[in-house]
Amino acid sequence: MEKILNCMAVEIATAFQACGYDKSYAKVTLSNRPDLCEFQCNGAMAAAKVYKKKPIDIATQVTDQLKDCSMFSNVAAVMPGFINIRLNESYLADYLNQMKTEEKLGVEEVKTHDTIIVDYGGANVAKPLHVGHLRSAIIGESIKRMGRFLGYHVIGDVHLGDWGLQMGLIIEELRDRKPDLPYFDEAFAGEYPEEAPFTISELEDIYPKASKKSKENEEFKNRAQEATRRLQEGYEPFRAIWKHIMSISLADLKKNYKSLDVTFDLWKGESDAQVYIPNLIQDLQDQGLAYESQGALVVDIKEESDSKEFPPCIIRKSDGAALYATSDLGTILEREKDFAPSKYIYITDKRQELHFIQVFRVAKKAGYVKKDTDMIHLMFGTMNGKDGKPFKTREGGLMRLEKLVEEINEAVYARIMENRTVSSEEARETARMIGLAALKYGDLSNQASKDYIFDMDRFISFEGNTGPYILYTIVRIKSILAKYEELTNRTKEDLLESEGRILPAVGQTEKALMLMLTRYHEVIETSFAETAPHKLCQFIYELSDVFNKFYNSVMILKEEDAQRQESYIHLISLTKKVLEICIDLLGFEAPERM
Ligand code: ARG
Helix, strand or coil: CCCHHHHHHHHHHHHHHHCCCCHHHHCCEECCCCCCCCEEECHHHHHHHHHCCCHHHHHHHHHHHCCCCCCEEEEEEECCCEEEEEECHHHHHHHHHHHHHCHHHHCCCCCCCCEEEEECCCCECCCCCCHHHHHHHHHHHHHHHHHHHCCCEEEEECCEECCCHHHHHHHHHHHHHCCCCHHHCCCCCCCCCCCCCCCHHHHHHHHHHHHHHHHHCHHHHHHHHHHHHHHHHCCHHHHHHHHHHHHHHHHHHHHHHHHCCCCCCECCEHHHHHHHHHHHHHHHHHCCCEEEECCEEEECCCCCCCCCCCCCEEEECCCCCECHHHHHHHHHHHHHHHCCCCEEEEEEEHHHHHHHHHHHHHHHHCCCCCCCCEEEEEEECCEECCCCCECCCCCCCCCCHHHHHHHHHHHHHHHHHHCCCCCHHHHHHHHHHHHHHHHHHHHHCCCCCCCEECCHHHHCCCCCCCHHHHHHHHHHHHHHHHHHHHHHCCCHHHHHHCCCCCCCCCCHHHHHHHHHHCCHHHHHHHHHHCCCHHHHHHHHHHHHHHHHHHHHHCCCCCCCCHHHHHHHHHHHHHHHHHHHHHHHHHCCCCCCCC
């Protein structure tokens, strides 16, 4: 359905035109003086310059024109030429009544259903997940959900780091530990075992040890590099080990992502890009874009409008190894072939900024993506501990994702059990939901590009701008609705079928709640268009706040006028639906009780 600001703008445009002014001046925004009005139109100021009149005269003419318009309860021209607007209560109620019957509460899907690739998660196989991967997963999942809700054909790809030096390190460490394995017997001609020569916990031990060793032992490092090269060339025994590493790590990664309610449509990785690379390199040379520089093959990416120097993109190192950028270009070729997306959204740490500038520019220059394909790098800052340094676990080690989730769940569980009202089993499940909301909201409510402090105590608090506070608000509404059903012997279905309507607001907090609900459509669109989940968070925080003010000022269950009471019930049930849709888009859900 039409966004409320547009509905108003259309009405005001007619008034501008009737007074002889262009309708483009009729833009309506939320008021920045909520004490004076709900909305405002500043068009008379801009029009004044063009029509050489005083702004206040234009504003007055336009407001006179709108005197009898049923959409507004008050339209006033104020110095120096603002048009201050209050919405009519009946109009507002009608708007919400329509909203509650519409699919997705009136959010309209895009007609074209364009394909968008969201590249997030980005875990590196066999290496520990770090906070950057956590942020990427959380932010990406939300972007994906929003896009899909708006009707785009969104494809989420985890894009694993599964083709780097870590593989050679693991292979050589394995050789040192178990030299008798058939993979290391050059003469072996049989079938390699089905079963992996290590468990996940062994694998978790192998990589860090090997990585450390390579820093102290030159010979080992060389061997690892050589093994990586042979793997990449397709050496059969190493390929077989690689497959084991992949299947074991993938099972573990899937478990980890599942615990975050993060899912992917594609589990592709850097290894899938490799088949495209030889042609890619050839093509970049044929096009005259790639040239030799100090033994390496590079593509210039400078543009005239650049205000700083950008180094060329290295496509192949002097030792012949392909690189991260090459791999990303190969992946673009694959994605173009499979999906021809109109937009790419990559979600990584901001330290990869230059990498993506290079990749995007080469892809455009070489014509691998269309000129108008939108290439977005959504960069995020660091999650820091309370000491302001990158987050570490309590023991000071690298963050293990399971550990982090477990710690939050434990803390929430303890809090729930303090004033225990539910069984410990239910408390466990509730703690999981609240914990996830705390973690995700704690992250998403910050503008992505900024660093933020992971403050567990604050994140799990039921008060303030937190995930649990939002859940608490939803649970509160659920409880009122249940009591109402009990009190009136009506079921949810009953209520849905009834002709019951939201009535025009009589109270101030009631109107404030109603006005806030009308922002829903705009907020979802903007949050996605600007890849800014924090805007959605800000909205549900404000919505929860106005709801709680309403709840504190109106005795819903004691209301004696049955029609008025039913109107309240419809209003809070719409509030609940809006909150539930929004938290689903952010990637978490609310329990029944807490
Ligand atoms: N594996 C990379 C890392 O850990 C992230 C991958 C991001 N996606 C991409 N297409 N480069 O930093």
